[in-house]
Amino acid sequence: MNLPAAPNxxxxxxxxxxxxxxxxxxxxxxxxxxxISTSLYFVVFGSAIGSRINEIxxxxxxxxxxxxxxxxxxxxxxxxxxSFAIYFPKFVGSIYELLSAPVSYLEIIIAYVGGAATKSxxxxxxxxxxxxxxxxxxxxxxxxxxxxxxxxxxxxxxxGFIIGIWxxxxxxxxxxxxxxxxxxTFLGGxxxxxxxxxxxxxxxxxxxxxxxxxxxxxxxxYGKADVSVGVSLGMTLVFxxxxxxxxxxxxKTGYRLRN
Amino acid sequence: xxxIISISGVTKTYATGFKAxxxxxxxxxxxEIFALLGPNGAGKTTLISxxxxxxxxxxxxxxxxxxxxxxxxxxxxxxxxxxxxxxxxDAFETVWATVNYSRGLFGKxxxxxxxxxxxxxxxxxxxxxxxxxxxxxxxxxxxxIAKALSHEPRVLFLDEPTAGVDVELRQDMWAMVRRLxxxxxxxxxxxxxxxxxxxxxxxxxxxxxxxxxxxxxxxxLMRKLxxxxxxxxxxxxxxxxxxxxxxxxxELSEGGNELTYTYDNQSDRPGVASLIRDLEAAGIQFRDLDxxxxxxxEIFVNxxxxxx
Numbered sequence: 001m002n003l004p005a006a007p008n009x010x011x012x013x014x015x016x017x018x019x020x021x022x023x024x025x026x027x028x029x030x031x032x033x034x035x036i037s038t039s040l041y042f043v044v045f046g047s048a049i050g051s052r053i054n055e056i057x058x059x060x061x062x063x064x065x066x067x068x069x070x071x072x073x074x075x076x077x078x079x080x081x082x083s084f085a086i087y088f089p090k091f092v093g094s095i096y097e098l099l100s101a102p103v104s105y106l107e108i109i110i111a112y113v114g115g116a117a118t119k120s121x122x123x124x125x126x127x128x129x130x131x132x133x134x135x136x137x138x139x140x141x142x143x144x145x146x147x148x149x150x151x152x153x154x155x156x157x158x159x160g161f162i163i164g165i166w167x168x169x170x171x172x173x174x175x176x177x178x179x180x181x182x183x184x185t186f187l188g189g190x191x192x193x194x195x196x197x198x199x200x201x202x203x204x205x206x207x208x209x210x211x212x213x214x215x216x217x218x219x220x221x222y223g224k225a226d227v228s229v230g231v232s233l234g235m236t237l238v239f240x241x242x243x244x245x246x247x248x249x250x251x252k253t254g255y256r257l258r259n
Numbered sequence: 260x261x262x263i264i265s266i267s268g269v270t271k272t273y274a275t276g277f278k279a280x281x282x283x284x285x286x287x288x289x290x291e292i293f294a295l296l297g298p299n300g301a302g303k304t305t306l307i308s309x310x311x312x313x314x315x316x317x318x319x320x321x322x323x324x325x326x327x328x329x330x331x332x333x334x335x336x337x338x339x340x341x342x343x344x345x346x347x348x349d350a351f352e353t354v355w356a357t358v359n360y361s362r363g364l365f366g367k368x369x370x371x372x373x374x375x376x377x378x379x380x381x382x383x384x385x386x387x388x389x390x391x392x393x394x395x396x397x398x399x400x401x402x403x404i405a406k407a408l409s410h411e412p413r414v415l416f417l418d419e420p421t422a423g424v425d426v427e428l429r430q431d432m433w434a435m436v437r438r439l440x441x442x443x444x445x446x447x448x449x450x451x452x453x454x455x456x457x458x459x460x461x462x463x464x465x466x467x468x469x470x471x472x473x474x475x476x477x478x479x480l481m482r483k484l485x486x487x488x489x490x491x492x493x494x495x496x497x498x499x500x501x502x503x504x505x506x507x508x509x510e511l512s513e514g515g516n517e518l519t520y521t522y523d524n525q526s527d528r529p530g531v532a533s534l535i536r537d538l539e540a541a542g543i544q545f546r547d548l549d550x551x552x553x554x555x556x557e558i559f560v561n562x563x564x565x566x567x
Contacts, residue, residue: 006333008333008366010363010364010366010367010368011363011364011365011366013363014359014360014362014363014364015360015364017360017363018349018352018356018360021356022351025351088349089349092347092348092349092350093343093345093347094347094348094349096308096311096313096341096343096347097341097361097364097406098364099311099312099313100311100312100313100336100339100341101336101364101365102332102333102334102335102336102337102365102366103364103366104333254315258312258313258314258315
């Protein structure tokens with residue numbers, strides 16, 4: 001009796017709901033604290049320092065940093081949400097249930113990454129709304145704005161998922177976000193245009209994948225970009241493809257899950 | 260009876276090179292209570308984890324009700340409920356949420372009445388809105404069982420179910436296992452509390468160092484391997500066992516007040532009656548006697564010891 005097994009949508013929903021419930025249970029940590037920190041960025045960079053900075057590419061500095069700030073939160077929150085979501089059951093041992101359940105790897109991914117991405121997209125939109133209180137905003141390409149938002153959230157949630165599976169300790173869980181992602185994001189043009197960088201650094205910075213994300217995202221707001229939008233989109237998709245390939249390999253081999 | 264779980268040629272070698280299982284062949288019959296006995300590190304949990312899909316096997320195949328656990332993993336896994344040894348629950352979830360989550364995870368449609376019944380059966384209903392972290396150890400164990408039963412499994416694995424559990428809960432659990440069996444659920448329990456297997460199991464398997472060294476009907480096993488002992492309390496202490504009784508291989512206690520005769524049901528050693536006649540003939544009088552069967556525990560210890 002080898003019937004083609006139907007997808008287990010109920011499991012996807014069950015996992016997704018638990019992940020969302022966690023966000024609302026820890027609303028202070030997952031929603032309010034990013035809003036506060038974003039507001040602080042606006043006060044410090046937008047008003048205090050920003051008032052001394054001229055427009056960049058014809059955009060007021062306060063408005064210029066909005067896409068970068070959203071990306072900053074999107075990246076870090078996607079990674080931390082997804083990595084924690086899969087690391088925690090591994091850590092306490094309750095992962096046994098997930099592994100013994102009739103769910104496919106794809107369903108596990110959709111549920112966990114979907115949950116993490118939803119949370120960070122919501123967060124991004126909250127930050128956008130917060131920013132609108134401080135600076136006048138315009139969004140020239142709303143479709144692409146949403147597209148970059150979703151694509152980035154999904155890609156970095158996948159990346160976080162990989163980190164969560166790879167990590168054996170809480171320290172390792174923090175390591176990649178802290179040592180790699182945060183610096184790359186800060187150096188990725190959140191607060192400046194890469195054209196403002198001196199000579200060689202302009203070239204070096206092109207190796208930073210975050211540059212492409214922020215540039216593309218900023219283009220969807222103001223129609224101005226550091227690198228062409230096609231390249232931005234292409235780089236994002238490449239990174240997404242790399243993450244998918246790694247996840248596929250993890251599941252094929254059972255790496256750090258089914259040993 | 261047809262087998263519901265069929266394990267053939269299963270081996271497991273961990274990345275470290277440790278061979279946890281060597282060629283396991285085992286069939287679990289539909290509706291039975293099967294006790295898997297073995298010392299710590301024998302491979303009990305590894306074997307269960309393979310059947311449940313938590314650990315990848317190195318070779319061999321497993322079917323659950325005819326469904327291959329790899330090719331047809333959805334069908335196979337949805338039949339199985341697992342209560343692991345460790346108390347591993349998301350501490351911040353409520354009892355109600357976590358049990359319903361388990362049901363959803365296994366693809367079953369929400370059924371509040373059924374989940375309520377499971378919780379009531381396990382005396383957890385009062386605690387349904389409590390977070391797992393606030394429960395006592397025994398309550399957590401009940402919660403693990405509730406999660407495993409939430410999706411109406413046909414096969415239930417209980418890995419060391421009564422480790423660190425108080426007497427009351429242990430009895431509750433035994434009662435629950437019997438009820439499940441009446442409903443046709445197959446139960447596989449691992450334990451190193453032999454009394455548990457002795458009280459509950461239909462069949463017993465003994466695993467040691469990654470090998471199944473014996474699978475036997477419990478009653479049959481006790482009959483075959485069970486030994487009896489007769490202890491005689493003597494009226495007058497004996498300095499040495501008289502030569503005429505040497506064929507009984509009696510043991511004399513330190514003070515010479517007690518004689519112990521060990522015999523098994525199948526051996527050709529002479530029976531108790533002839534010993535008593537011979538004692539009388541030798542003029543040895545005794546005040547009292549008692550006999551006892553060896554327990555499964557003693558059988559088990561002997562089996563495991565025999566292994567090199």
